Structures are given as C-alpha cells and as structure tokens.
Amino acid sequence: MDFLNFLDFRITDLIDIILVAVLLYYIYKLVRGTVAINIFIGIVIVWGFWKLTELLDMKMISSMVGGFMQVGLIALIIVFQQEIRKFLLMIGSSNFATKKGFIRHFKFLKQEGLSTETNIEAILSACEKMASTKTGAIIVIQRNNSLDFVKSSGDKMNIEVNQPILESIFYKNSPLHDGATVIEDNYIVATRVILPVSNERTIPLRFGLRHRAAVGISEKTDALVVVVSEETGQISYVKNGEFILFKDTTELSSLMKEDLV
Secondary structure (H helix, E strand, O other): OOOHHHOOOOOHHHHHHHHHHHHHHHHHHOOOOOOOOHHHHHHHHHHHHHHHHHHHHOHHHHHHHHHHHHHHHHHHHHHOOOHHHHHHHHHHOOOOHHHHHHHOOOOOHHOOOOOOOOOHHHHHHHHHHHOOOOOOEEEEEEEOOHHHHHOOHHHHEEEEHHHHHHHHHOOOOOOOOEEEEEEOOEEEEEEEEOOOOOOOOOOOOOOHHHHHHHHHHHHHHEEEEEEEEOOOOOOEEEEEEEOOOOOHHHHHHHHHHHHOO
C-alpha cells in the first residue's frame, strides 16, 4: 500500500521533524498564557488532521481541509499579527548575525585591562542594600541574545558596574530610577529601559508590573534578571521566563555565576 511508503525513513526526514518540533515549541512559548494559545492549539490539530487524511489518501476530506488551511492563511496573519511581530523581534534580537557571541569565548582577543566578567557581588550587594530600604529595582544582565531592541528605549550609559552606582540609579528621587538597567560585559549600558511585559497568567498576583517585565524580557531573550520588590523588599531571580528559587544571596551568586559562564 502506498501510505506505508513513510517507512522509507531518511536522515533528512529526521532533521525535518526536529526542525518542525523546534519551530512549534518556540511558537507555543511565544503565545502561551495569551488568548492566542487556544487558536494555536486548534491550528495544530487541524493541520495534523489534514496531514493524516493525506497520508491515508482520503482525497475528498483532504482537499476540503487543505483548502481551508490555504485560504485561512491570510486570516491567521491578521489574528496573529502581534505574535508574528514578537516572533520576528525575538529572531532579530539574537546574536546569530553578530560575531560577539563567538568571539567572547576567546579570551586572548580581549584587550588587557578591560573588565568583562560581570561583578555579581557588586550587583547583589546593591540589591541587598536596596532591599533593606524597600527600593524597587530591576537589573537585566545580557548574555548571548542582543538587547538592542530594548536598550534603545532608555538612556545610553557606559559605566563599569559597582555598588554605589547601582544604588544611585535606583534611588527613589533619582531621575533614572524608573525602568530597568541593562548590564553588558560588566558595564551599565542603559537605564530607564522599557521592557516587554509578560502576559503569563501563572505569575502570582503578589508580583506587580516590575516582575512581569522581568519575566517578559527573560521569555524573549536569554537575559538574566534580578528584581527588588518595592513593596516587600524581596529579591527575585528570573531566567527563561521563570522565577528561580534560592536560599540566600550566597546561593544566588553561585547560580548567576554558573549561568554567566
């Protein structure tokens, strides 16, 4: 029977399946927690049904569903307009187009005297001091993905990371305290940055806009985010769209150093 021809499996078929699975995963990650997730699941089910009818050579139902999928493409672009924009933004913000992520692993290419290792102790010391006074703060540490698309929303800076500078930035009467601060290679490169806010419904209600912004940027990039709550003084660590639990700042320091390697 012809439909058993799929047993002739090639290495290209395996690569094809993996690429489709990766694509579907990132699309799901992009739309989860939004109303669009239900539409996305429905599309996947209809598409799977269409391919199954093609495999079983059910020509009538296959042509009907295939026609629906082709005509519905324009409607899907309209429905997923915002999600498509975010998806393209996520791809465009990666460092695949730059050599920075590759070159940074070769230490002999770095100029002597320049500090490139992020000063985690200074960041956490500043966060502890701000937590004791319930001073709200959100610090984004860039890793491989470029953050240019959010840095442009704030004020550019080029100051080496140290505790007093971070505390002065988030001081309540400081003109720079609103928004996030972005750190790249141990340098504060932007302040008053506006971050994308997550629509994830599973975020506890006790967390406000600052924490949702932390989850939002960590969903779209591989950045690490440290947040100090203005209401409770609690320090939170966010990575890959999730809150990472830790016992104390010593353990947090170890976690961040491992993530920045």
